[in-house]
Amino acid sequence: MSKPRLVLRPAGRSLLPTIDAVVARERPAEPLVCLRPAVIAAASRRFVAAFPGDVLYAVKCNPEPRVLRAVWAGGVHHFDCASLPEIALVRKLLPGAEVHFMHPVKARHAIHAAFHEHDVTDFAFDSADELEKILQETVPVGLVGAPPTLGLFVRLAVTQGGVYDLSGKFGVRADEAAALLRAARPHAARLGICFHVGSQCLDPAVYAEALRLAAAAVARAEVAVDIVDCRRRLSGQLSRQRAAAARRLCRGDRGGRARISGSGAAVGRAGTRAGRARRFRGRAGRAAPGRCALRQ
Numbered sequence: 001m002s003k004p005r006l007v008l009r010p011a012g013r014s015l016l017p018t019i020d021a022v023v024a025r026e027r028p029a030e031p032l033v034c035l036r037p038a039v040i041a042a043a044s045r046r047f048v049a050a051f052p053g054d055v056l057y058a059v060k061c062n063p064e065p066r067v068l069r070a071v072w073a074g075g076v077h078h079f080d081c082a083s084l085p086e087i088a089l090v091r092k093l094l095p096g097a098e099v100h101f102m103h104p105v106k107a108r109h110a111i112h113a114a115f116h117e118h119d120v121t122d123f124a125f126d127s128a129d130e131l132e133k134i135l136q137e138t139v140p141v142g143l144v145g146a147p148p149t150l151g152l153f154v155r156l157a158v159t160q161g162g163v164y165d166l167s168g169k170f171g172v173r174a175d176e177a178a179a180l181l182r183a184a185r186p187h188a189a190r191l192g193i194c195f196h197v198g199s200q201c202l203d204p205a206v207y208a209e210a211l212r213l214a215a216a217a218v219a220r221a222e223v224a225v226d227i228v229d230c231r232r233r234l235s236g237q238l239s240r241q242r243a244a245a246a247r248r249l250c251r252g253d254r255g256g257r258a259r260i261s262g263s264g265a266a267v268g269r270a271g272t273r274a275g276r277a278r279r280f281r282g283r284a285g286r287a288a289p290g291r292c293a294l295r296q
Helices: 019-026 037-050 065-073 084-093 108-118 128-138 174-187 204-221 236-250
Strands: 005-008 032-035 056-058 078-081 098-101 122-125 150-155 188-199 227-235 257-261 272-281 287-295
Touching: 019 032, 037 065, 065 084, 078 084, 084 098, 084 108, 098 108, 108 128, 122 128, 128 150, 128 174, 150 174, 150 227, 174 188, 174 204, 188 204, 204 227
Parallel strands: 005 032, 056 078, 056 257, 078 098, 098 122, 122 150, 150 188, 188 227, 257 287
Antiparallel strands: 227 272, 272 287
16 A cells, blocks of 8 residues: 655645645545644644643644644643654654653553653553553662652543543553552652543533542542543544633632643644543542643
């Protein structure tokens, strides 16, 4: 199968303002990809302005280097990576980026390389075995007992409200999550609980229920939990709904900062974005000043 050709539309005025115009001129017999970097940057900038906190881009949605640079130009400087190649790509293109390794199941060599070669310190997990792997591959034996540097995030299974049900892939029940939070607390500089409500979810009540489950797990853990991480994936055509949902989700988080990542609205109407939101909370689920991050 031939590799798709890439057509770039320059910023500003263009002689080919529409996809139809590009197709009419190029008359392609093979797949054709069109990018509008200025539009991507502008959409990212709007989302950063609308969301009250930090914004993270989910690299798996579209790892094209021009897209990553355009998202960065739009003010998104945090990147949610699901694999070692994604981490290496972001580090090569954007050395100053904040990178987070949020796939809950990772190979040992990927964890080791992410931490030791790419300075990644945030990791997700949903089992005691995965936590053990992370600790063994990141904490040098000679530094056992030193102040922790890791950000550790327990993946919680929640009721799905999106078009695509992701509950069977990853995550644990609230009681299991509480046990994992207790096990991870001594090793974490930042301890969090994360969940995914499903693709294309627009119902705020689904997030409220997931947050209730997260709060119950935090209360049961009886340890300080710093971050609640709410993930979702939405169509790029829904940027206004996403921004409104982000504001509703963070409403009442006084003194907190927000953070968002994704690719959908940023990369154009045909794109998709994976999203999530984080809210720092205190012991037993009490809201505390901090930051909220929505990964789209």
